[in-house]
Amino acid sequence: MxxxxxxxxxxxxxxxxxxxxxxLIPRMSAGDPAQAILEQVAAKxxxxxxxxxxxxxxxxxxxxxxxxxxxVDYLGNIASGNFGVSYTYFPYSVTDVIGDALPWTIVLLGTxxxxxxxxxxxxGAWVAWRxxxxxxxxxxxxxxxxxxxxxxxxxxxxxxxxxITLGWLPSSGGYSGAVEPGPSPEFFVDAWQHFLLPxxxxxxxxxxxxxxxxxxxxxxxxxxxxxxxxxxKGLPARVLAVSYGARVAILPNITGFALALGGLVxxxxxxxxxxxxxxxxxxxxxxxxxxxxxxxQTIFLFSTVGVLVANLAADMLYGLLDPxxxxxxxx
Amino acid sequence: MIHTTAGRxxxxxxxxxxxxxxxxxxxxxxxxxxxxxxxxxxxxxxxxAYLNLGNFSNASNPKPNYNPFSTTAIGPLWTIYDPLFEVxxxxxxxxxxxxxxxxxxxxxxxxxxTREGVTWNDGEAFTAExxxxxxxxLKKNPALDTKGVGVRLTSAEATSDTEVVLTFDGPAYAIxxxxxxxxxxxxxxxxxxxxxxxxxxxEAVGTGMFTVKSLNPQQFTVEANPDYWQxxxxxxxxxxxxxxxxxxxxxxxxxxxxxxxxxxxxxDIEDSYVAKDPEHNKYWFAxxxxxxxxxxxxxxxxxxxxxxxxxxxxxxxxRLTEEAGYGYVEPASQxxxxxxxxxxxxxxxxxxxxxxxxxxxxxxxxxxxxxxELDADGKRLGKDGEPLAxxxxxxxxxxxxxxxxxxxxxxxxxxxxxxxxxxxxxxTVEQNRLTGTFDMAFGVRxxxxxxxxxxxxxxxxxxxxxxxxxxxxxxxxxxxxxxxALLEELEVTEDVEAQKPIVHELQQIMVDQxxxxxxxxxxxxxxYNTKHATGWPSxxxxxAGSDNNRLIYTSLVPAED
Numbered sequence: 105m106x107x108x109x110x111x112x113x114x115x116x117x118x119x120x121x122x123x124x125x126x127x128l129i130p131r132m133s134a135g136d137p138a139q140a141i142l143e144q145v146a147a148k149x150x151x152x153x154x155x156x157x158x159x160x161x162x163x164x165x166x167x168x169x170x171x172x173x174x175x176v177d178y179l180g181n182i183a184s185g186n187f188g189v190s191y192t193y194f195p196y197s198v199t200d201v202i203g204d205a206l207p208w209t210i211v212l213l214g215t216x217x218x219x220x221x222x223x224x225x226x227x228g229a230w231v232a233w234r235x236x237x238x239x240x241x242x243x244x245x246x247x248x249x250x251x252x253x254x255x256x257x258x259x260x261x262x263x264x265x266x267x268i269t270l271g272w273l274p275s276s277g278g279y280s281g282a283v284e285p286g287p288s289p290e291f292f293v294d295a296w297q298h299f300l301l302p303x304x305x306x307x308x309x310x311x312x313x314x315x316x317x318x319x320x321x322x323x324x325x326x327x328x329x330x331x332x333x334x335x336x337k338g339l340p341a342r343v344l345a346v347s348y349g350a351r352v353a354i355l356p357n358i359t360g361f362a363l364a365l366g367g368l369v370x371x372x373x374x375x376x377x378x379x380x381x382x383x384x385x386x387x388x389x390x391x392x393x394x395x396x397x398x399x400x401q402t403i404f405l406f407s408t409v410g411v412l413v414a415n416l417a418a419d420m421l422y423g424l425l426d427p428x429x430x431x432x433x434x435x
Numbered sequence: 436m437i438h439t440t441a442g443r444x445x446x447x448x449x450x451x452x453x454x455x456x457x458x459x460x461x462x463x464x465x466x467x468x469x470x471x472x473x474x475x476x477x478x479x480x481x482x483x484a485y486l487n488l489g490n491f492s493n494a495s496n497p498k499p500n501y502n503p504f505s506t507t508a509i510g511p512l513w514t515i516y517d518p519l520f521e522v523x524x525x526x527x528x529x530x531x532x533x534x535x536x537x538x539x540x541x542x543x544x545x546x547x548x549t550r551e552g553v554t555w556n557d558g559e560a561f562t563a564e565x566x567x568x569x570x571x572x573l574k575k576n577p578a579l580d581t582k583g584v585g586v587r588l589t590s591a592e593a594t595s596d597t598e599v600v601l602t603f604d605g606p607a608y609a610i611x612x613x614x615x616x617x618x619x620x621x622x623x624x625x626x627x628x629x630x631x632x633x634x635x636x637x638e639a640v641g642t643g644m645f646t647v648k649s650l651n652p653q654q655f656t657v658e659a660n661p662d663y664w665q666x667x668x669x670x671x672x673x674x675x676x677x678x679x680x681x682x683x684x685x686x687x688x689x690x691x692x693x694x695x696x697x698x699x700x701x702x703d704i705e706d707s708y709v710a711k712d713p714e715h716n717k718y719w720f721a722x723x724x725x726x727x728x729x730x731x732x733x734x735x736x737x738x739x740x741x742x743x744x745x746x747x748x749x750x751x752x753x754r755l756t757e758e759a760g761y762g763y764v765e766p767a768s769q770x771x772x773x774x775x776x777x778x779x780x781x782x783x784x785x786x787x788x789x790x791x792x793x794x795x796x797x798x799x800x801x802x803x804x805x806x807x808e809l810d811a812d813g814k815r816l817g818k819d820g821e822p823l824a825x826x827x828x829x830x831x832x833x834x835x836x837x838x839x840x841x842x843x844x845x846x847x848x849x850x851x852x853x854x855x856x857x858x859x860x861x862x863t864v865e866q867n868r869l870t871g872t873f874d875m876a877f878g879v880r881x882x883x884x885x886x887x888x889x890x891x892x893x894x895x896x897x898x899x900x901x902x903x904x905x906x907x908x909x910x911x912x913x914x915x916x917x918x919x920a921l922l923e924e925l926e927v928t929e930d931v932e933a934q935k936p937i938v939h940e941l942q943q944i945m946v947d948q949x950x951x952x953x954x955x956x957x958x959x960x961x962x963y964n965t966k967h968a969t970g971w972p973s974x975x976x977x978x979a980g981s982d983n984n985r986l987i988y989t990s991l992v993p994a995e996d
Contacts, residue, residue, distance in 0.1 A: 139865060142506070153581070154583070155580065160581075163578035163632055192507065195507075204496050205495075260683065267684075276681060276684050277680070280653060378681050380684075387496065
């Protein structure tokens with residue numbers, strides 16, 4: 105049981121560290137939130153009325169309390185689930201704003217992550233089984249090449265071809281706005297259409313990491329003594345591939361998958377930015393750009409906690425799946 | 436919810452497309468905004484059914500906020516609320532809206548006559564009480580006072596149903612534009628609001644030409660207000676504002692005619708936009724506030740007027756606007772006026788409308804004559820005998836500004852002066868500019884309809900501060916007794932004709948003393964499409980500034996097709 109206790113202790117300690125860093129880091133960057141908001145409002149070459157700056161400061165009530173009392177307030181607020189009012193969306197609360205963005209990210213990234221994982225792992229296993237064949241070479245080299253293409257470029261290419269030139273799919277956004285958001289079939293269809301291009305862009309490169317990881321692990325596990333022993337026993341190829349090769353090789357991928365699930369809460373800024381998808385990644389970029397400390401901190405907090413919880417879950421799972429991990433810790 | 440038949444058609448098409456799109460089959464087209472570009476939008480009774488417009492919020496997932504005094508409200512609130520007057524940003528004329536006239540009864544007291552027969556869009560009558568209430572609201576709530584009018588107000592009283600008297604703590608001619616441009620809100624709605632700063636005004640009760648039809652994070656739709664006080668002038672039934680796409684994608688959408696009007700920066704606009712549909716894709720980039728070269732006047736040799744005069748001649752504004760502004764923008768006049776819009780104010784005795792001719796040889800000779808010698812290596816020396824070298828600070832990522840800074844650097848190199856262009860992030864540049872810890876930087880001041888504001892902000896001593904302290908607006912740190920005296924006089928002069936000689940002398944100070952060097956006029960990006968609507972302001976017919984929406988949307992008529 106010490107294995108599990110130790111993991112949980114680590115979790116709590118890291119969580120406190122993360123929460124504290126999360127408080128400190130935004131406060132170390134230069135600049136005034138009121139100024140940052142006005143920079144968004146006024147066009148770049150535009151003239152800014154100094155009275156507006158004062159009004160925004162009055163509106164935001166930008167803190168000038170001591171760092172320590174801000175920290176105490178911050179911890180108290182986190183504990184009570186009060187994350188404050190967003191500067192960018194004033195007077196709406198951070199919880200409101202995140203509540204709008206989170207479902208979009210979870211659906212887009214969750215779906216593509218599961219698909220990428222399944223496709224990548226299956227393909228990796230298959231390629232590893234047929235290692236050192238022409239098929240292996242084509243898939244491995246081909247996907248490595250595909251993986252080096254810049255995502256931004258791929259995404260713009262997709263938009264240019266499918267949205268602008270062919271006009272099959274919408275070019276941006278999570279839904280068109282002509283259809284009122286709500287649980288109606290029209291809205292579902294509309295959202296589905298907007299989902300396809302960003303999902304496709306992610307899926308082009310998404311499975312590659314899982315595929316290469318699975319292939320390399322499985323090539324190694326197929327060369328292990330226990331596999332050789334199984335082969336010597338005359339086990340059928342299917343059993344060797346699945347129960348001997350893949351079963352061992354998939355372990356690191358499962359940890360990776362759990363971590364990726366945890367990281368999902370933070371969204372991916374790049375995808376959401378290019379496709380103007382209304383998710384967490386774009387929200388985070390916006391919060392950073394506007395020095396919206398309450399929003400920024402909460403998103404960081406959510407994604408940190410997500411990763412930590414996933415990490416803990418992966419550790420627990422690993423302990424259950426792989427007896428060697430438990431034994432190593434107690435020894 | 437589907438509101439219109441067009442919407443229903445679009446929805447049917449979306450459903451029909453869904454399966455096909457999933458399988459990526461051909462033959463199914465979905466326009467981004469519904470309604471194909473080809474079909475006529477003129478209704479049977481000769482109106483424009485709808486217009487597609489650009490962004491309505493800077494936020495990525497806009498939420499309902501129709502508080503006209505909130506900085507985080509959605510953008511196009513001109514559709515819902517009206518001010519007392521609309522100041523035409525092109526020629527600075529005042530167009531009556533909720534007020535029909537105003538009069539200064541003393542330098543501290545303004546008497547306004549409000550329009551009769553105006554109703555709020557919830558049916559209540561608009562009266563002078565609403566005006567008095569709004570001004571008092573701004574006085575009581577500094578968070579709403581984004582123009583600094585409330586802070587100057589002593590009292591606002593309705594003396595009858597159609598007359599309001601505003602009194603100020605001192606001569607208030609200088610903030611006249613800010614006063615008359617104040618957006619008026621209904622007392623019967625706002626009086627019951629506990630905290631107006633956090634109020635989102637979701638009922639959106641206004642007197643404006645449109646009312647809210649729907650808002651979601653992707654689209655903001657307003658429909659014509661049948662009770663608008665000049666409803667007969669509005670020929671558009673509906674405006675649809677759409678969330679901007681990623682920059683390059685939005686430019687492609689613009690070129691395809693998906694926007695009837697937008698205000699965005701488009702590189703190489705002739706090829707990437709106009710050429711796609713030369714008959715309908717039009718643009719008008721009017722001149723806005725000038726972007727100026729600021730030299731820190733607390734440092735040598737910038738404190739020497741001879742040096743600054745030479746620099747004004749040595750900067751090649753033509754090349755700079757070509758390199759940095761894609762040729763979209765115009766070189767700026769040294770008078771600080773935006774020409775030709777403000778030519779009525781121009782001092783006729785100033786040669787060439789204040790366009791200082793580029794003449795590097797004369798500038799170099801003048802510098803040598805003023806004691807800034809060239810050494811054997813061609814480096815120009817300061818009066819202390821050390822080679823001159825400066826740092827030019829401009830925000831990272833603002834590519835046109837960086838290009839302009841490089842152009843200035845080349846001009847200085849021509850004189851034998853080394854300039855190093857430094858590009859920290861924007862907050863750092865802003866901080867350094869305000870505290871006076873810079874050698875050279877760009878600044879945006881002047882070019883407003885209020886001459887007092889235009890000249891006082893960058894030039895009045897009261898707007899500056901010692902180096903290390905934040906100046907409010909006078910970042911170059913110009914301190915001059917004559918300038919201050921002129922500004923004080925201008926502040927208490929109401930009559931425009933009487934203001935002119937003062938403004939002329941201020942222009943002469945700009946030209947003779949060169950407190951800073953206006954380089955180019957900021958572009959007011961304005962693209963419009965004449966397929967569905969005509970009557971947009973343009974270079975040929977600049978009847979309104981590109982942001983005077985109340986004047987534009989009462990002038991549009993359906994395109995003849």
